[in-house]
Amino acid sequence: MKxxxxxxxxxxYISLAIMLLLTVGVLWVTFKxxxxxxxxxxxxxxxxxxGMNYDTAIAHYQDILTFxxxxxxxxxxxxxxxxYQQNPAAGSKVKQGRNIYILRTTIAPEVVxxxxxxxxxxxxxxxxxxxxxxxxxxxxxxxxxxxxxxxEQKLKGEIIEPKTDVxxxxxxxxxxxxGRGDKNTNLPDLVGVNxxxxxxxxxxxxxxxGTEVFVDTDDDEFLFVSKMDPDYVxxxxxxxxxxxxxxxxxxxxxxxxxxxxxxxxxxxxxxxxRVRKFKQDTINYVIDSFNYILQHRSFxxxxxxxxxxxxxxxxxxxxxxxxELDSLEYFDYDYEIDTTYFYDE
Numbered sequence: 512m513k514x515x516x517x518x519x520x521x522x523x524y525i526s527l528a529i530m531l532l533l534t535v536g537v538l539w540v541t542f543k544x545x546x547x548x549x550x551x552x553x554x555x556x557x558x559x560x561x562g563m564n565y566d567t568a569i570a571h572y573q574d575i576l577t578f579x580x581x582x583x584x585x586x587x588x589x590x591x592x593x594x595y596q597q598n599p600a601a602g603s604k605v606k607q608g609r610n611i612y613i614l615r616t617t618i619a620p621e622v623v624x625x626x627x628x629x630x631x632x633x634x635x636x637x638x639x640x641x642x643x644x645x646x647x648x649x650x651x652x653x654x655x656x657x658x659x660x661x662x663e664q665k666l667k668g669e670i671i672e673p674k675t676d677v678x679x680x681x682x683x684x685x686x687x688x689x690g691r692g693d694k695n696t697n698l699p700d701l702v703g704v705n706x707x708x709x710x711x712x713x714x715x716x717x718x719x720x721g722t723e724v725f726v727d728t729d730d731d732e733f734l735f736v737s738k739m740d741p742d743y744v745x746x747x748x749x750x751x752x753x754x755x756x757x758x759x760x761x762x763x764x765x766x767x768x769x770x771x772x773x774x775x776x777x778x779x780x781x782x783x784x785r786v787r788k789f790k791q792d793t794i795n796y797v798i799d800s801f802n803y804i805l806q807h808r809s810f811x812x813x814x815x816x817x818x819x820x821x822x823x824x825x826x827x828x829x830x831x832x833x834x835e836l837d838s839l840e841y842f843d844y845d846y847e848i849d850t851t852y853f854y855d856e
Contacts, residue, residue: 557611559601560594565615568594576611584614585621587680592618620678625664627673633659633687637714640683647710648682649719652752658690659717687717695748698741698755700774702805703767706734706759713755721754727761734759735767742806745778745798766810773808777801800824 555575560568569578586595596614599605623643628636637647655662663686664671671677696717701709713720726737737760741749777798784794808820 554604554606557597557599557601557603557605560597560613561601562590563594564590565592565594565613568613575607576605577608579610579612581612581614583617585617585619585679587620589616591616620680622676623679625666625671625673625675625677625683628661628664628683628685629673631661633661633685633717634715636661636664636685637711644679645677646680646682647714648684650714650717650752651684651686652689652717653686655688656691657688660688662686662688689751694751696751698743698747698749700743701736701739701755701757702743702774703771704736706731706736709736709757717751718749719752719754721756724756724758726758727764729761729763733761733763735762735765737765737767737770737810738806742802744802745781764811766812770805770808770810773801773805777805 557576558572560572565580572578584595589595593616594613595616598612599609605611621644623645625645626639626643628639631639633650640646651665653662665684665686666677666681668684671683698718699712699716701712704712710720721740725734727734736757738758740756741747741753780801781794781798784797804820804823808823809816810820811817
């Protein structure tokens with residue numbers, strides 16, 4: 512067939528071979544140049560630069576990374592002018608020249624304007640301070656006709672006037688009035704309260720935070736008050752400005768849910784006894800029994816310690832016998848009350 516006569520022509524095969532070689536050559540050159548352009552196989556691990564001086568980081572790594580500064584922030588107790596955050600994170604694999612986005616600490620702290628707190632209530636003053644990024648250092652009480660009204664505002668012991676520039680996060684001392692009449696306030700129940708909230712509740716109760724003991728080391732979101740001094744007692748009153756010492760435990764080690772359940776049972780049983788018109792001495796004794804247990808149990812997640820906790824009773828010097836009753840009607844203040852009686856188990 513004439514149509515396929517070219518298949519017998521050697522120049523056809525020579526031309527075909529030349530075309531194939533040219534095609535392979537073009538593809539080889541293309542892929543080689545593409546590898547070079549994309550730096551195929553040339554990946555770098557992003558170094559950990561957090562805490563490193565920003566300028567030093569650039570000097571060390573500008574050959575492999577392109578630095579992009581997003582913002583500068585003031586962070587207390589962190590090196591000035593240092594890398595605070597980086598993206599991509601340390602250990603990420605990137606190509607040479609990859610952008611790395613940096614958040615750096617400022618060399619100078621952020622400044623805010625001091626508000627005028629005079630004649631505001633204590634609660635209003637605390638809200639105003641929080642709104643501008645300031646906090647309460649302590650409360651000083653002075654003779655003044657309006658209770659909890661702010662008389663003066665101080666910074667590091669010196670009076671600070673409104674509209675003065677102060678470093679954000681500074682602690683302000685509030686001088687407040689004692690008012691007329693009773694100079695006492697209710698002691699708040701702080702056990703189970705988060706570390707961030709505890710100081711606020713103490714100040715809102717017209718009290719000052721004393722010693723803070725961190726029994727466990729953990730992030731703030733897991734730390735809660737496990738103990739306080741003075742111990743909380745229902746309707747307990749203390750002088751205005753009194754110190755309240757607190758101990759913090761991690762919710763990973765202290766069963767706060769169980770603790771709060773015991774508080775609920777205490778209050779429920781006490782209310783039941785009041786409604787049934789038990790003697791006040793008997794009611795007080797039941798409350799004291801629960802309070803003793805709340806203050807002395809470990810509230811651990813450990814099974815053996817939990818058994819010991821369940822067996823704990825409120826001790827009495829004039830104990831006659833362990834009370835074993837079928838009804839709350841038979842409670843008598845002269846006996847030791849075994850609070851394990853209240854368990855359903």
